[in-house]
Amino acid sequence: MTKSEQILLVGCGKMGGALIEGWIGRGVMPSAIFVIDPMQPDVPTGVSIRDGFEAIPSAFEPTVVVLAVKPQVMDKVLVPYADVVRSETVFLSIAAGRTIASFEAILGGDARIVRAMPNTPAAVGRGITVLAGNANVSGAQREACESLMAAVGKVAWIDDERLIDAVTGVSGSGPAYVFHLVEAMAAAGVTAGLAPALAMQLARETVVGGGELLGRSAEPAAALRENVTSPGGTTAAALEVLMSEDGLTELMTRAILRATERSRELAG
Template structure:
């Protein structure tokens, strides 16, 4: 990674820890990273990586001037946590949030209208380096700061940007919540296999392997999903018989549209 300067990670839990591991694996110097994590056991794990891990903001070095402050705590505690970091607001510092449901305006209300803020929505596959994160910046964020935030989140997967923050609700509904839809599909596929006579352990294993394998094929092939579907569908064959059900007027597509719309609506409600 080409990140220069000091990083301050607020929250060293599952997502924060995954981000840190991704950064270190891509060459970020551990000595340039400070982490605030109140959990003692989590702090020990973080310290083992060579970073400066402390329990509270007041334990950070007085001279610390981070280039990026990454806010990786739960959305419901942001109002309590973020004020401790107002002292870092400066033109050369950007605040990067990975909390769902927290708008840029909510951070500006705490940090001040002059703060450079980037809102992002990563998803849980980030924990294994296969996530996707979409970001949105306020007007105070410079080009180099955007590049820095993008590079940090590419440490755990792919990234994309939107200029209209209202699109974050749709992003949340598709990629943020999306892994849960896929996990449920695995459950349903396994259950259908059991109904068809397969042993439970075998049905569960091949359902999970089929979904993960198909996803990897989609990633590597570069072909559109529709073409990949056509490639595996023989006229009059078994796959076509199943797709006739899934692609019916009351099949998977309208159901998925309803699900994503419900998630996006709830995201807007949570953002206030």
């Protein structure tokens, strides 16, 4: 994404706000960003914001239209934007459960569409976003979309859009699993005799620190696990439970497959 290209952001909730901050941090000029949101949230100085499509200046020709509204209102919101479909414009959707085909049905078969599945750590620049585009998207447009999402974390592409459902199960919903792990560890600590506040502090900092260690290390997760595990020690005793036939791997598999199934259901 070059500094001179223009971005239209439709919807500016938590994810939209994180994206704007990330774009500006990577050198996009605030004047190149135009936001449409009826709630008129605060935006950085220099970013233009209006409450509806009709307020877009006729001279504003966005390179990328980022769709960040709730899936249930997407159809109503999207209809007027068919007027801005042109070969130079790509639509980048971060709405969960909305397929590329559903956008083509409204914007037309010639529309350039990229579907994204980000996750909430994008709010602190540590997200992971998976992208899938239709056949109309050019190489330059792929690069532009990747650059925009890279402003809030890592980016990966998939060729088969259907895999977005599995992506949703692993990384889209994944932060909630990590947060629940903290809750479960803290609850177990209380059962073992710790005060609730201390148990939560220990669980929280262990997960935060473990994630940071994993992020900085070139070693795979399995190697880091083995580094902590002394034969016959306390960690080995705990892992014997977690790695049993009906342990954490089995439970996590069931959870992720259920999330994947639900993603398919929501997409229709």
